[in-house]
Amino acid sequence: RGKNSYHDEL
């Protein structure tokens, strides 16, 4: 995945 830090959110 990319760099966003909320990748675990919906």
Added chain:
Amino acid sequence: MNAFRLVGDLCHLAAIVLLLLKIWKSRSVAGLSGKSQILFGLVFVTRYLDLVTNFVSPYNTIMKVFFLSSSIATVYLIYTKFKATYDGNHDTFRMEFLLIPCALLAIVVNHEFSPMEILWTFSIYLEAVAILPQLFMISKTGEAETITSHYLFALGSYRGLYIMNWLYRYYYENNFDVIAVVAGIVQTVLYCDFFYLYITKVLQGKKLQLPA
């Protein structure tokens, strides 16, 4: 996962269930903006591409699959099965006014210039404004069914609760994503007017009707 996020997700889930219930029980999509639903469908498709590349948890996967499939089902119900009840004459917001700026902004303002990341960013920007065709439709017709109001309230609450979740993550996990937070605040602000009407009318047992 903190409580704000869990309750936020449950509100999001409740919103979608309410929407499907409204359609199913009334056998009608009257008062619903097909355009908002197309935009939400696009939001889920572009955001959840990571379903096939990145496993987070069973909860995450199940919710993503449900959001994706229910939003596609809603679009299908509006434009095929219940097309006769769809009020297209009042659903006149131009989708390209939202799609083009969101796409351009996602290309310019993102965390990483890669296809997956740009699509994720696009989905965040688009989600923030995807409800506008629905709100525009209500402002044109001047009213909304009570169950549609409940749907909008749950949908607005979800992103509001996510803001609390982001504050929590900032303080306790040192985790912060400026793109999601700014877009989430914009998204929540767009519902403020509706929240006011919901609390002052729908919760008092009245139908949501705008002053003439």
